[in-house]
Every structure is written in structure tokens, then in C-alpha cells.
Amino acid sequence: MDYTAFLTNVAILVLAGFAGFAVISKVPNTLHTPLMSGTNAIHGIVVLGALIVLGTTPEPSLLMQIVGFVALVFGTVNVIGGFVVTDRMLSMFKAKPGTRREGERS
């Protein structure tokens, strides 16, 4: 990586920040918890870092193996658990028109 590549990455960083602001500026209160949970799952992207560190070290020392392995496990739990728990939260918002109508009529 040279300086140009690094600065390109910084430019991407800045644009991604603005994209994050723009996408999220209007969210109903109702969705704050699922949104927090969903963004939590997305920053599980750190699992890529663990994969790269383990995958690009030719002969890792034992300490390195342990650190990389724990990082990979943590990151995977963050991603998988994050998306599953968000899905569970959101499934409660799924419209159930049948039951709702009944509730109103009775």
C-alpha cells in the first residue's frame, strides 16, 4: 500500500461517514432498538480483519494463533448473533393483519 492508496481509503472513509448520516437521519423511535442491533451486526465486519490476519501470516507463533483465533470467534459471534437477534426483534413488527382485525372487532 502506498500513500495514494491510503488517501483513497481516507476518501472512502469520509464518504461512508456521510452516507451513514444520510441513511439514518430519519428513523421512527420504534425502530431505534432494532437499528442499534442491526448496526451492531454490521460492525461485525471486523471478522474480516481476523480472517485476514490469520490468513496472511505464513507461520504464526502460538501466541499469534491464540490471539487470532479468539478474535475470529469474537467477530463471528458478533456477526451471527447480531443478525439473528435483530431478525428476532424485527419479526415482532411483521404485520399480522388477521389477528389485528380480530382484536379490533371483539
Next chain:
Amino acid sequence: MTALVYGLYVIAFALFIYGLMGLAGPRTAVRGNLVAAAGMAVAVAATLISIRETGNWILIIAGLVVGIVLGIPPARRVKVTAMPQLVALFNGLGGGTVALIAFAEFLESDGFSHTGDSATPVLAIIIASVFATIIGALSFWGSVVAFLKLQEILPGRSISLGAVQQPMNLVLLLVAIAAGVGVGIGSATGGAPLWWFVIVLAAASVLGLTVVLPIGGADMPVVISLLNALTGLSAAAAGLALNNVAMIVAGMIVGASGTILTNLMAKAMNRSIPAIVAGGFGASSAGGPAGALASERGPVKATSAADAAIQLAYANQVIVVPGYGLAVAQAQHAVKDLAKMLEARGVEVKYAIHPVAGRMPGHMNVLLAEADVSYDAMKEMDDINDEFARTDVTIVIGANDVTNPAARNDPGSPIHGMPILNVDQSKSVIVLKRSMSSGFAGIDNPLFSAPFTSLLFGDAKASVASISEELKAL
């Protein structure tokens, strides 16, 4: 192959952004989450392609399998009430990953001594790595404390060292940064010694503990959101250090959106983020046992389920104000049943949701939605506050601080200025409480001793169910 990997990364972060747009709307949220998850699958697949020549496949596959096995069961089995602390825990693990990645990089490059040729921006990479280490470690330990507090393993109240707290936090931060500078200097002279890096990790870890421990329970939602945003930023920094565009984009998006979310939540409580991080909320107000305070203010009026049922049956409009007590008692289905019976009698039932009711914003909406309460019946604070004056009976179920009129009237109250639900303007109020204890913030609530308020003591679910029983008999 590099082009393929890069192309897949572009697809992945396009899916992240599209998924996040979906998450912001109630109709598209479920799909949005799946789209983001698909993006994550693409990103992981691309990374596996890029490292296909590695000799560490056994370790990598084992790590992925262990992570999946450990991650899915708690996410599937956790009760709705315990979701906030689980999110805090997952967030902490993400932060821990970032700190460990930076540590591994440090080990691999012998203290950043051979991060590349002379054209490589070594300094920038070291700064990004140290930043990722500090924020990642802070987020990990801070999230662990938040988890322990919400799980009530640690007391929810502020745990503080008093006046030394602030200077100590500052010193810890400076130590972490100074050791980080030490790492940078060391790297130029044939590799930084390991212990410099260990000091960075240790100081940031202790800082994570000491920053979150003094923060009282009522501020916890904001803190989790803040830690979430921080983990995102540290992921972006780690992405810069590793030259990985997917990590940069996803991390930064989370950093930006998490900051907005944190700000929205802090605003709802009329608190500033620096004031929350400075901590000590609730510490000054816990002036004595709440029971004693309440009796000084005047007697509270206890009521029975039968009386409450009669009051409700002849009301024109009833507003339900849910709080954390509803979540603890799992009373949402009982509340929905009660509302159904009242509606059958022609009573209009609405739900007033304070933005920070419960332990996270939207916590109450999730619970009520689980019990099939219609989306339209849940009103946000600004939409319903004018209606309390026209409401015959307001039922407060396990909510406390968000209904405390002291926030409006008493400049001495620690929550003065926080927007509250105007429960005290309704004609009568029924408060369902377990006991005469104060709220999570540890502040006395004059609403409970007001002449128009009656209290129904007991478990919220049992109380609501017995009101329903009495209502049937009417």
C-alpha cells in the same frame, strides 16, 4: 483475483447501505436486515477467496464454527426483555475483535518494524492501529460493564470514585496515548517492544471500566448506543490499517449512524453526551431510602384490582404508559388482553411510549409488538402529551422516571429539564408497582403521592390479569 475480491467488497457494502436504508422504515426493516446479512456473507466469502492460499485453514474454520455455535443459541433463546444486554455484549465482542486484530498485527510485524517498504505510510497505519486498539479495548470492557449492569449482576446505580474519577479517566487516556506514541517511536528503531503495546491495551481496558461504571442505569441506553458507534469507528480504523475497503465502509457507516442514534437518545433525555460520559447521574440524588422520602411527601393511596377495574370500565379514554417494569414482568400479553376487553366496552386505549422508556429506545415498542398491539395505537411522546388532559385514566405499568413531574417543576431534581410524559395532567392515574422503591435513576417521584394517583402493588403481570378478571365480572 484481487479484482474479484474488490468487486465483491463493492457489492457487499452496497448491500450494507441498502439494508440500512431498509432498517430505517417499519415496513422494510425485516428485509433490510436480511439484505445486510447477505452483504456480510458476500464480504466474508470475498475475504476467504483472498486468503485462499493460507496454511491456517484448520484454525480459521474452527474459529468460524466455534463463533457460530456460540453466537446463535443465545440470540435465538434470549428473552425479549434481555435483548438490550445481549446487544451490549455482542457489541463488546466486536470491540474486542478490533483490539485483538491490532495486537495480532503488532505481533506479526514485530512491533510494526516491517510494515512495508519506504513508500508505505507507516505512521498513518500505526496511528490507525493504536486508535483501533484504544477504542476497541474501551468498547469491549465498557460493554461488559453495561451488560453486567443491565443483567443486574452489578448494581445499576452509579459506582464512582467521586472527585478523583474525572482526573483518573483523563490520566488513563493520556497513558494509553503516550504508550501509543511509544509504539510509534519504537517501530522506527527496529520494532516497538511488546510492553508498550500491552500498556496501551491495559490503560484503554481500565478506562473502559472506569468510564462506564459511574454511569447510572437511566443513561445506559445512550451508553450502549455510544459504545456501538465507537466500535464502528474502531472497525473503520482497523480497516485503514489493513487496507480493507469493506471494513472501512461498514465501520464508518456504523460510526456515523450510531452517533446520530446516540444524539437522538441523549436529546430525548435532555442530556448532553459529554455530561453522560462524565457520569455520576443519580449519585447526587440518592439521598436516602426512597421509602422514607415518599413518606415525607405524604401518604400514598393504595387501591385494589376491583376498584381499578371499575375506574377503567367507565372511562372514555385510557392511556397505558409502559416502562421497564412491564418488561421485567413480561406483562405485555396481559396488557393486550386487558386492552381488548376495554375496547370491547367502547373504551379507547392508547399506549404512550417515552423515547427512553425501558432500557433502550424502542424497547417498549418491541415488547408491545410481540403481544400484537397495533403499530397505530403506540404513540410517541410528542403525539400524545396533549391528550393526557383529556384522558380519564392513565395506567402506569412499571414506568417511573419518564413520568416524574419533578422533571418539569423541580429545578433541584437531577432529571430537571428531561422531557416527560404528562401523566400528571390526566384525571386519574393508576400506578402498578412492585413496591415503593424509586426508579432506575434512583429519584423520588412525587406523582405517586399525588391526590389523583392510586397505587396497585404487586407483580405487573399478576395485577393486570386480576384487573381483567374483575372487569369480566362487571
